[in-house]
Amino acid sequence: MPDTDSEQIAVQLTICPYGDMNLVLETPAINATYLVSSHLLCSASPVFRASLGPHSQFREAAELQSSHKLYQMPIGEDLGFDPTAMAVVLCVLHGRASYIPDTIDFENLLEIAIICDYYDCAAAMNPWDKTWMQPLQKLSTESGYEDWLFLAWVFENQEVFEQMTKTFARNGVKTKDGEFGVVVRGEVKRMHTHLPECITRTRPKPQIGSIYAHISWYHR
Helix, strand or coil, X not given: CCCCCCCCEEEEEECCCCCCEEEEEECCCEEEEEEECHHHHHHHCHHHHHHHCCCCCCHHHHHHXXXXXXXXXXXXXXXXXXXXXXXXXXXXXCCCHHHCCXXXXXXXXXXXXXXXXXXXXXXXXXXXXXXXXXXXXXXHHCCCCCCHHHHHHHCCCHHHHHHHHHHHHHHEEECCXXXXXXEECCEEEECCCCCCHHHHCCCCCCECCCCHHHHHHCCC
C-alpha cells in the first residue's frame, strides 16, 4: 500500500469507451484506473486470456462474467509497472492510434518492453515498436544503454540482439549480489533485472563467458 502520509494522485483513463472492466495500477504516487475491453486484452495477450478468457478457470474470469457492474482488476504493485507505459501499451492493444506517441525515449521504451514481456503481447505492438526503436537503435553501441539487449529480445530486433549478445559474451559479468552487468572501461554497468532468462539461467558463474554460439537455440 502507498504511504498514506504522501499525496497520491488519482487518474482515470478511458482506453475503450465501451469497456467492460477497469484495470487498476497503484504506485506510491499514482492510482491509475484504465477502462478497457477484456475481449481485446484476451485477443492480444495469452496472459490476460488465461486469467480472463471465457474458458478460464481462474477467479478473475468468474468475477468478470458474473459482475453486474464494471469489474475492477488490480495490477500487482509489486510488478513495478510504470502507469504511463501501461497507458501506451493499452492504447496500442485497443487501436487508439491518436493517443499513441510517435516517439518514445529509451527509458520509457524499456518500461513498455517490461510490460509487453510480462503479458506476452510484444507482437501486438507492431509496427509501433519498430517506429519507436528506429531512432534509438544507434544508442545500442553506447555505454549506458546495455539494456538494449532486453529491448531487442522482447521486440525481436535480430540485428541488435546479435550485436548485444556478442558484447555480453565478451564483457558480461555476474556481480556478488547476483545481478548482471557489462564491464565498460573497467566499470561494471549494471543491466536491467529483466534480462532474457535463456542467458542468465545458463551462465551462473561470475564470468559469463561465450554465449553467442548458443543464442540461436533460445531466440524466439
